[in-house]
Amino acid sequence: MTGMRVLLLNNYPLITEMITMIIHKAQPLTEVVAIHSFQQLLKLIERSEEINVIVIEPKSPGCFGFSSINHIAQCRPKAQIVIMTDVDFGDKISASEKYKSYHFINKSADINLIFSQFKKIFHPLSPELNPKKAQEPIAKISKRQLQLLNFLNKGYSNKQISMELGLTEGTVKVHFFHLFKIINVNSRLEALRYAKLNSLIYE
Numbered sequence: 044m045t046g047m048r049v050l051l052l053n054n055y056p057l058i059t060e061m062i063t064m065i066i067h068k069a070q071p072l073t074e075v076v077a078i079h080s081f082q083q084l085l086k087l088i089e090r091s092e093e094i095n096v097i098v099i100e101p102k103s104p105g106c107f108g109f110s111s112i113n114h115i116a117q118c119r120p121k122a123q124i125v126i127m128t129d130v131d132f133g134d135k136i137s138a139s140e141k142y143k144s145y146h147f148i149n150k151s152a153d154i155n156l157i158f159s160q161f162k163k164i165f166h167p168l169s170p171e172l173n174p175k176k177a178q179e180p181i182a183k184i185s186k187r188q189l190q191l192l193n194f195l196n197k198g199y200s201n202k203q204i205s206m207e208l209g210l211t212e213g214t215v216k217v218h219f220f221h222l223f224k225i226i227n228v229n230s231r232l233e234a235l236r237y238a239k240l241n242s243l244i245y246e
Contacts, residue, residue, distance in 0.1 A: 047073045047095040047165070050087060053127070054079045054103050058150060062098065062127065065154065069161040081105030088118050096164065098125040100150070112145070123164060129230075147232045184243070188222040191215075192238040195231055 049066055053059045063075045078084045082105050088094065097115060101108050116124050125146040148160050184192075187208075194204045201219075205212045219231075228234050238244050 048091070048093055049073055049075045049096040049098060050078060050084060050091075050094055051075055051098045052078045052081065052084050052103050052106065053098070053100040055100075058100075061154070062150075062157075065158050065161055066098075069158055070165040073165075079104070081107075081111055084115070085118075088115065094119055094122045096123045096125060098127050101126060101128050116145075125161075125164060147236050149229060149233055151229070152233075183225050184222070187218060188225070189243060191218055191222055192234060192243050195235045196238065196244045 047070055051059060051062060051066075053062065059077050063077065066073055066075055076087065078087060081103060084097075084099075088097075097119065099106065099112055099115065101112065106112075112124060112126060116122075123146065125148060127148045127150050129149055129151045146160070146164055148157055150157070190208070191204065194207065199207070201212050201215045204210075205215045208215070210218075219234075223229065223234060226234065226237050228237055
């Protein structure tokens with residue numbers, strides 16, 4: 044896939060430069076258009092015909108989290124939406140089926156991991172990047188931790204999970220802490236992404 048066009052909304056120049064370099068490494072010949080406000084993004088979307096990928100930092104000026112991201116997705120249903128942030132949206136990520144088509148990347152993650160995630164976005168059918176063949180420590184996940192991942196997929200809060208399992212919220216947080224260490228993630232967003240990539244969601 045060549046000649047792709049990526050819109051990148053981020054108001055931090057150094058991060059924008061880093062992401063642009065990673066995208067060019069993951070997909071050469073890609074045109075990356077850096078944008079610094081949500082209003083600029085809207086104007087470009089109205090004017091541009093071909094947009095393959097839209098990378099959004101939800102904390103950018105004029106962007107109001109998922110409501111703004113959903114608006115972009117509705118305007119450009121064929122474009123892949125990449126939410127690149129260190130914000131944990133928690134329960135909101137599973138409030139709608141359409142969120143499942145979004146890509147989540149933690150901008151604070153290791154550069155090699157970010158590169159790998161962009162590579163998967165640009166080359167989803169590549170055998171070595173096929174999520175079903177991901178080499179992850181799935182066997183180490185306990186039945187309880189699998190339950191937690193599926194509660195995340197339903198959009199449950201820690202309080203709701205504690206009520207469902209008959210545990211205290213503190214115990215639920217401890218379970219999440221150990222789960223995150225096992226699958227090497229730092230947030231609920233990354234945990235849910237991991238679960239989907241490795242087919243751990245059973246509903």
